[in-house]
Amino acid sequence: MTFKEEIQRRRTFGIISHPDAGKTTLTEKLLLFGGAIHVAGAVKSNKIKKTATSDFMEIEKQRGISVATSVMGFNYNGYKVNILDTPGHQDFAEDTYRTLTAVDSVIIVIDGAKGVEAQTRKLMEVCRMRKTPVIVFINKLDRPGKDAFELLDEVEEELQIKVRPLAWPMGNGDQFKGVYNILEENLYLFTPNKQVLEDGIEISDINDPEIEEYVGKTSASSLREELELLEGVYPEFDKNEYLAGNLAPVFFGSALNNFGVRELLHAFLKIAPSPLPSKAEERVVDAYEDKFTGFVFKIHANMDPNHRNRLAFVKICSGHFKRNTNYLHIRQGKQMKFSSPTAFMAEKKSIIDEAFPGDIVGIPDSGNFKIGDTLTEGEMLHYKGLPSFSPELFRYIENADPMKAKQLAKGVDQLMDEGVAQLFINQFNGRKIIGTVGVLQFEVIQHRLLHEYGASCRYEPINLYKACWITSDNKAELEDFKKRKTQYMAKDKHGRDVFLADSSYMLQMAQENFKDIRFYFTSEF
Numbered sequence: 001m002t003f004k005e006e007i008q009r010r011r012t013f014g015i016i017s018h019p020d021a022g023k024t025t026l027t028e029k030l031l032l033f034g035g036a037i038h039v040a041g042a043v044k045s046n047k048i049k050k051t052a053t054s055d056f057m058e059i060e061k062q063r064g065i066s067v068a069t070s071v072m073g074f075n076y077n078g079y080k081v082n083i084l085d086t087p088g089h090q091d092f093a094e095d096t097y098r099t100l101t102a103v104d105s106v107i108i109v110i111d112g113a114k115g116v117e118a119q120t121r122k123l124m125e126v127c128r129m130r131k132t133p134v135i136v137f138i139n140k141l142d143r144p145g146k147d148a149f150e151l152l153d154e155v156e157e158e159l160q161i162k163v164r165p166l167a168w169p170m171g172n173g174d175q176f177k178g179v180y181n182i183l184e185e186n187l188y189l190f191t192p193n194k195q196v197l198e199d200g201i202e203i204s205d206i207n208d209p210e211i212e213e214y215v216g217k218t219s220a221s222s223l224r225e226e227l228e229l230l231e232g233v234y235p236e237f238d239k240n241e242y243l244a245g246n247l248a249p250v251f252f253g254s255a256l257n258n259f260g261v262r263e264l265l266h267a268f269l270k271i272a273p274s275p276l277p278s279k280a281e282e283r284v285v286d287a288y289e290d291k292f293t294g295f296v297f298k299i300h301a302n303m304d305p306n307h308r309n310r311l312a313f314v315k316i317c318s319g320h321f322k323r324n325t326n327y328l329h330i331r332q333g334k335q336m337k338f339s340s341p342t343a344f345m346a347e348k349k350s351i352i353d354e355a356f357p358g359d360i361v362g363i364p365d366s367g368n369f370k371i372g373d374t375l376t377e378g379e380m381l382h383y384k385g386l387p388s389f390s391p392e393l394f395r396y397i398e399n400a401d402p403m404k405a406k407q408l409a410k411g412v413d414q415l416m417d418e419g420v421a422q423l424f425i426n427q428f429n430g431r432k433i434i435g436t437v438g439v440l441q442f443e444v445i446q447h448r449l450l451h452e453y454g455a456s457c458r459y460e461p462i463n464l465y466k467a468c469w470i471t472s473d474n475k476a477e478l479e480d481f482k483k484r485k486t487q488y489m490a491k492d493k494h495g496r497d498v499f500l501a502d503s504s505y506m507l508q509m510a511q512e513n514f515k516d517i518r519f520y521f522t523s524e525f
């Protein structure tokens, strides 16, 4: 296969949803089709159950599962499919945002009874920001749910994207008869509690009286009416609009019953983009360029406490990646070669000799990588990641074991590189502040410091509303601000100025009184 063909056959995507909409179930069915797994139940949900927020073992277990399912690759009909897993729990939303920097497209799963939920809206914002093409899969049609037209309106309004159904359901719940595939002009009939894998019935003419035989008169006539209505309301599917991130094709089915999943997969393979160009600060890099480039979008600590090795997940953006070949680690300015890069095929992790754009390779790392690091064959490039969002929860972190100060410092440093949370140092009293987006992270940090670094930490409350980065061209005003707010000034890991506002009022006053100072709520500006 040529280099070009290798790239063209790759589909690297993420499945996102609000917890419980059916992401894990859908992933599993896709893997079954790909022959990547052979029994249902092989993919474990990596969601952290709501009840388990203070159960450390549970967190550990979940982390173990999530490395196993971080990337799932399989071959299907000549395509190489790479599914990137995204944590559903909102406390780990940043992890999901970062994973979205490594995908070329996304499938959004929506529960047909619940419609668009909070987490889906947030994740869609990230997709919109990046113009990621999205396909919507409306799930759980075997349960009583909302009307299909209503769901489409809801998606359009709440996710702020145009929609175009490419399949159409007949009823839902007890009355669910099946799905008409608009793209292939096929009718798929639903048999409850049976995983249907038969081919659909070809119905090229929707007026074919054969339909009555299968679904009865009432369902047949409402299907015809609805399809007619639909063709009137929605313009014809425009693939370019989809690829530009302006239009979401919509499919319907039931992941649990394996219904509508194959049609989704086939349509996905047909329309979803193969590896797209990637934006670096310096220029846009095309996937088909022959020189290797890639970036780290995720770092996962190893589960084995005896080996403090970590795994850095590198997305290949261009060129042909090869094992034992020298590449330039841009931030560190040094050449590195990797003797055991791993790929994730199905349930197995194995060492590979080469990889292509769209692939994700795991590189064992002893502390060289940070999220966002770029690797190239020598060109000075910096891939643009997704900004860190300003955290919303804060605590002072203190050393609880004076003999282990070094371990604590190292542990905190590495966990921050992994992107677990953000560290700020108060310039007034020198104390360290951990900022997170979810309360669960504090427990994860404390637990991991102890188990992976042998360090004990203690938290102390700090009353903060927001941390925001500040800059100004007006040097005098900036200095004046820093002097007046001296108790509230901190530095982030990179030494940048951060203002710690203890209330929204204080922040508002600061913004009003210091017009020349810019306040940023994401770390990239």
Ligand code: G4P
Residues within 6 Å of the ligand: 017, 018, 019, 020, 021, 022, 023, 024, 025, 026, 045, 047, 088, 139, 140, 141, 142, 143, 253, 254, 255, 256, 257
């Ligand atoms: P998530 O990863 O998005 O959080 O969702 P997950 O796949 O774990 O699915 C959440 C629940 O919804 C599961 O039930 C799953 O079996 C169910 N489910 C998924 N797809 C369908 C569907 O098409 N129809 C119906 N009726 N249910 C569906 P659970 O009871 O929470 O978990 P489990 O104990 O069955 O694993």
